[in-house]
Amino acid sequence: MDNATVYTDVLVIGGGPSGLSFAIRLADLLKKKGLDRRILLIDKGNSIGSHIISGAVIRPDIFSELLPDVPADQIPFDSKVSSDTMYLLNEKGRIRIPFTPPYMSNKGNYTASLGELCRFLAKIAEEKGVEIYPGFAMSDILYDESGKVIGAKTIDTGVDHQGNKLENFQEGTRVEAKLTVFAEGSRGSLAKKLIRKFDLNKGRNPQIYSLGCKEIWSVPEGNIAPGEVYNTMGFPAADFGVFGGGFLYGLKDNKVALGLVVGLDYADPTFDTHDAFQIWKTHPFVAKFLKGGKILEYGAKTLPEGGYYSVPKLYTDNALLVGDSAGFLAMPALKGIHLSVHSGMLAAQAALKAFEQDDFSENTLQSYEQLVKDN
Numbered sequence: 001m002d003n004a005t006v007y008t009d010v011l012v013i014g015g016g017p018s019g020l021s022f023a024i025r026l027a028d029l030l031k032k033k034g035l036d037r038r039i040l041l042i043d044k045g046n047s048i049g050s051h052i053i054s055g056a057v058i059r060p061d062i063f064s065e066l067l068p069d070v071p072a073d074q075i076p077f078d079s080k081v082s083s084d085t086m087y088l089l090n091e092k093g094r095i096r097i098p099f100t101p102p103y104m105s106n107k108g109n110y111t112a113s114l115g116e117l118c119r120f121l122a123k124i125a126e127e128k129g130v131e132i133y134p135g136f137a138m139s140d141i142l143y144d145e146s147g148k149v150i151g152a153k154t155i156d157t158g159v160d161h162q163g164n165k166l167e168n169f170q171e172g173t174r175v176e177a178k179l180t181v182f183a184e185g186s187r188g189s190l191a192k193k194l195i196r197k198f199d200l201n202k203g204r205n206p207q208i209y210s211l212g213c214k215e216i217w218s219v220p221e222g223n224i225a226p227g228e229v230y231n232t233m234g235f236p237a238a239d240f241g242v243f244g245g246g247f248l249y250g251l252k253d254n255k256v257a258l259g260l261v262v263g264l265d266y267a268d269p270t271f272d273t274h275d276a277f278q279i280w281k282t283h284p285f286v287a288k289f290l291k292g293g294k295i296l297e298y299g300a301k302t303l304p305e306g307g308y309y310s311v312p313k314l315y316t317d318n319a320l321l322v323g324d325s326a327g328f329l330a331m332p333a334l335k336g337i338h339l340s341v342h343s344g345m346l347a348a349q350a351a352l353k354a355f356e357q358d359d360f361s362e363n364t365l366q367s368y369e370q371l372v373k374d375n
Helices: 017-032 063-064 116-128 191-195 275-281 284-290 336-355 367-374
Strands: 004-015 037-043 057-060 083-090 093-096 110-112 133-134 137-142 147-156 155-161 165-170 174-184 209-218 228-234 243-253 253-263 293-306 319-321
Touching: 004 017, 004 147, 017 037, 017 063, 017 116, 017 336, 037 174, 057 116, 057 336, 063 336, 093 147, 093 284, 110 116, 110 243, 116 133, 137 174, 137 191, 174 191, 191 319, 209 275, 243 275, 243 284, 253 275, 253 284, 275 284, 319 336, 336 367
Parallel strands: 004 037, 004 174, 037 133, 083 228, 174 319
Antiparallel strands: 057 110, 083 093, 137 147, 147 174, 155 165, 209 253, 209 293, 228 243, 243 253
């Protein structure tokens, strides 16, 4: 991409599960209707999946629905969940919870690398004609003279910390589209601007967030088996009067995904989630899984935990919100991937209707929100 204006029918901002699912489903729907439209997906990561925090437990049925022509054994899940146990940790030891709350059950689910899944979905999308451009961060929403969304602009390069132009300054590329889909993840920079400008939170509960710190480790054989899932409560969050818990997921090739998720409503300004995560790893129950291992990946991510009544209005003229950008996460189960994929698929149905009617106004796009309510 250069600094000229690029024109497309659909601009998808974000190459996570919601954006990719939207692109795949819309490409399929357009093909069935005999419509030829350009779908362009832009992601800030150097490659698809590079900004995805890997290691997850996933419901496989939604991927079968998204990819009906792909055999289930070709979808790169890691391992089927073989055990699912919850423990209450304290400084002295652990207490096994004798049951798993129904909404947290992982029966029939799979452990997986979400980054690998997104790379797989990107390949499928490209095979269906979707144009994917990683390595471009979008900095601004574009509006027409009436104030309606007409696309977005990539970030300017060659500027100093004060925003002054340097000798190598290059203006970002304008990408204009009939429909722009915001799939940036939790608290996406452009999604926040869109929600604020069009007051999409009006009448909704305020969104609340947690922060999850996550790592992937390579550990000696025998430390944890593929498909083993452990969730923890108590230590150390409870010691600080903070809401939160941890998880460990056994992956293939002697790897383990682990993390600590803490609500961001804590009162103590000196509390640090990253420090609490390091403390959690010192607990004997957790440390035994990591003994002799080494860290491979690490990262952190916010989670939108407000639930259904904190989901903003999902549409405005020429624009839709999907996935974490819209707050789709099932808080009791701490799962958002299934809902992200589902929201992308439902948004694609609304987009098809808009293309059939050549009408991208709120009157047409509101069908997306109705589909969410009905499903």
